[in-house]
Amino acid sequence: MKKKVLLMGKSGSGKTSMRSIIFANYIARDTRRLGATIDVEHSHVRFLGNLVLNLWDCGGQEAFMENYFASQRDNIFRNVEVLIYVFDVESRELEKDMHYYQSCLEAILQNSPEAKVFCLIHKMDLVQDDQREIIFHERQEDLKRLSKPLDCTCFATSIWDETLYKAWSSIVYQLIPNVQQLEENLSKFAEILDADEVLLFEKATFLVISYCERVQHRDVHRFEKISNIIKQFKLSCSKIGASFESMEVRNSAFAAFIEMFTPNMVVMVVMSDTSIPSAATQLNIKNARKHFEKLESLVTPHRGMGSNTR
Amino acid sequence: MSFEDDPTGTYVGSFPKGFGYGPEETEIEGATNPGEEKPRILLMGLRRSGKSSIQKVVFHKVSPNETLFLESTNKIVKDDISNSSFVQFQIWDIPGQIDFFDAAFDSEDIFGGCGALIFVIDAQDDYMEALSRLQMVVTRAHKINENIKFEVFIHKVDGLSDDNKIETQRDILQRATDELADAGMDNIRLSFHLTSIYDHSIFEAFSKVVQKLIPQLAILENLLDIVISNSKIEKAFLFDVVSKIYIATDSSPVDMQCYELCCDMIDVVIDMSCIYGARDDGAFDNESAAFIKLNSSTVLFLREVNRHLALLCILREDGCENRGIIEYNFKCFRSAIQEVFVARNKQANKSTGHPQMDHLVNGQIDGTLDSGISSQSNGMLGAAGGHSFLNGSVRRADDDDDDD
Numbered sequence: 001m002k003k004k005v006l007l008m009g010k011s012g013s014g015k016t017s018m019r020s021i022i023f024a025n026y027i028a029r030d031t032r033r034l035g036a037t038i039d040v041e042h043s044h045v046r047f048l049g050n051l052v053l054n055l056w057d058c059g060g061q062e063a064f065m066e067n068y069f070a071s072q073r074d075n076i077f078r079n080v081e082v083l084i085y086v087f088d089v090e091s092r093e094l095e096k097d098m099h100y101y102q103s104c105l106e107a108i109l110q111n112s113p114e115a116k117v118f119c120l121i122h123k124m125d126l127v128q129d130d131q132r133e134i135i136f137h138e139r140q141e142d143l144k145r146l147s148k149p150l151d152c153t154c155f156a157t158s159i160w161d162e163t164l165y166k167a168w169s170s171i172v173y174q175l176i177p178n179v180q181q182l183e184e185n186l187s188k189f190a191e192i193l194d195a196d197e198v199l200l201f202e203k204a205t206f207l208v209i210s211y212c213e214r215v216q217h218r219d220v221h222r223f224e225k226i227s228n229i230i231k232q233f234k235l236s237c238s239k240i241g242a243s244f245e246s247m248e249v250r251n252s253a254f255a256a257f258i259e260m261f262t263p264n265m266v267v268m269v270v271m272s273d274t275s276i277p278s279a280a281t282q283l284n285i286k287n288a289r290k291h292f293e294k295l296e297s298l299v300t301p302h303r304g305m306g307s308n309t310r
Numbered sequence: 311m312s313f314e315d316d317p318t319g320t321y322v323g324s325f326p327k328g329f330g331y332g333p334e335e336t337e338i339e340g341a342t343n344p345g346e347e348k349p350r351i352l353l354m355g356l357r358r359s360g361k362s363s364i365q366k367v368v369f370h371k372v373s374p375n376e377t378l379f380l381e382s383t384n385k386i387v388k389d390d391i392s393n394s395s396f397v398q399f400q401i402w403d404i405p406g407q408i409d410f411f412d413a414a415f416d417s418e419d420i421f422g423g424c425g426a427l428i429f430v431i432d433a434q435d436d437y438m439e440a441l442s443r444l445q446m447v448v449t450r451a452h453k454i455n456e457n458i459k460f461e462v463f464i465h466k467v468d469g470l471s472d473d474n475k476i477e478t479q480r481d482i483l484q485r486a487t488d489e490l491a492d493a494g495m496d497n498i499r500l501s502f503h504l505t506s507i508y509d510h511s512i513f514e515a516f517s518k519v520v521q522k523l524i525p526q527l528a529i530l531e532n533l534l535d536i537v538i539s540n541s542k543i544e545k546a547f548l549f550d551v552v553s554k555i556y557i558a559t560d561s562s563p564v565d566m567q568c569y570e571l572c573c574d575m576i577d578v579v580i581d582m583s584c585i586y587g588a589r590d591d592g593a594f595d596n597e598s599a600a601f602i603k604l605n606s607s608t609v610l611f612l613r614e615v616n617r618h619l620a621l622l623c624i625l626r627e628d629g630c631e632n633r634g635i636i637e638y639n640f641k642c643f644r645s646a647i648q649e650v651f652v653a654r655n656k657q658a659n660k661s662t663g664h665p666q667m668d669h670l671v672n673g674q675i676d677g678t679l680d681s682g683i684s685s686q687s688n689g690m691l692g693a694a695g696g697h698s699f700l701n702g703s704v705r706r707a708d709d710d711d712d713d714d
Contacts, residue, residue, distance in 0.1 A: 029375065217586075219585060222585045225581070225585060226582070226585065229577075229581045230578075232574070232577075232578075233574055233575070233577075233578050236570065236571055236574040237571070237604060239567065239570070239571075240567045240568075240571060240606075241606070242604040242605055242606040242608065243604065243605050244602055244603065244604050244605070245603045245604065245605050246601075246602070246603045247578075247600070247601070247602045247603070248599075248600060248601040249578070249579050249582045249583065249599075249600040250587075250597065250598070250599050250600070251583050251587040251593065251594065251595050251597050251598040251599075251614075252595050252596065252597040252598075253586070253587035253588075253589060253595075254583075254586040254587040256582055256586055270586055274597070278601075
């Protein structure tokens, strides 16, 4: 299943950087080495096995932009499933940015009216802490107003913290066809395990694709932090030519298990009852594997989960 | 190799800087003469050689990139690092531009109680001035306290190519020792380390410096050797969790990459614990443990030893079939370590009766400490032997080992 994703925004707003971080395992500071994107760079990202994201990274220099809206209009804006428009929060040419954004929406409306639109207010790290919320809300309101009749979802992002993961997780989430089914099963699984929460990560990007929270947690950004932590560790492992298969971390208050789950998903189980032996949880995870493999293949009809030990 | 190629190790995201270790134990020495008997580490070097950055990165979890914004140090900064009862030392960050021979600069006091002197040389700069300064400092310090260990950090080597690094090290070593020989001081030993804050080399170098200052190092190493030989472990490190310095390791050679992986594992464990298991008194507690299985049939294993120390082991997958045995052996190890502590604290209390003596006969105290510890620990090791570390399936079944 192929999905065309347009990545647009003015030159230097950070489109290629974020693409590299999310899909090519770059770390934030390595993105300084990236040059400007010339015209359109196409890339295919295999996500969850059979979901292929066809990313069109559109260079944002004015000459290219004009071109997109004129001679390449049909080519670019046809069959778009998702438009991701990136705004540099520090941009001094707000008017112009908005103008291009609107031209873009116009073209989308003509060629792919069903497309989902996401706006990322990017480089938020450059804004003072206490100003971030205010500025984001201002921009969000402007954008929502300008986007009509289309609906847009806004995120405040920065490559230097977890907000970028959060935004992309939510975007990708909307592209997964059977995600509700996955979620239902996950919550059943969590119940059987007696877990506080269970998370599913996509294996290559470590984006969170589904989760079940049974005990409320105070940190709303924790998933993205975990993604970051694990991705960092994956890189460390790759330096010695290894990759990690499973991980168990505990102290007196919690036990967390991260395991390769299905060919394209990684599961994380968090338990607060530390008296449950690790082996029991691990066995449960092992037994659920088959079921989720079936789910992942997107074609199998829903079935109950009978084979768990607890 | 530039640091840009090193994608890990330097990551500091939005995680809390304090890492949830809870309140520092400042009252350890409360009853005795505070500060005096801690081994003191002096950090010296020309200005802008990177002293403050080193200190910030190693002991205060500052990301290497952030050190660009550090201002130059104008006065002596004394930093007490008492996060671990093993690593009770002070770092004196002495600014490069101070004149040592200023009357106001009490070199007796500075060098007197000092365990190690780290001299930082910027390898990317012309180091001739630094070398003459090094010689001056070394001679001066040696006169006052001949037990100081001299450590030269050839720093900022991230900017040099591999060949260049070796060449620079050789050159500096040659010149420094020649100069000392010319001055008739060839009895002084200098140790050299290639370091950079952008990878783990600075932690490794600090580990070696600190290890020289730990009187009970031999005992710790011995203990680690016993544990690994009885538990089919390949390599074991005793880490100070906060600084990621290893206090001791077994006698097999240290592979830099293994060490780095262990450092990164500590980060993972602490970061995850901060998210899911943080309470008022910190995220690292007496049940902190982690198992990481790699596809190369290697297992990384972490266990808390005490509030500040963790044991990290690298073992083959077939070696950890029975976690129970490892667990049992670990418990033996932990109680042995605690006995070393008790012995040490007793000695510490004795030695501090004479604050004056401390900086005069630093070496001698080390000596008594050492012998005291070893007599104590002989008993302890015997006891550990008595518990007998489990090996395979049968107690003390070394002979049967070949059969399975």
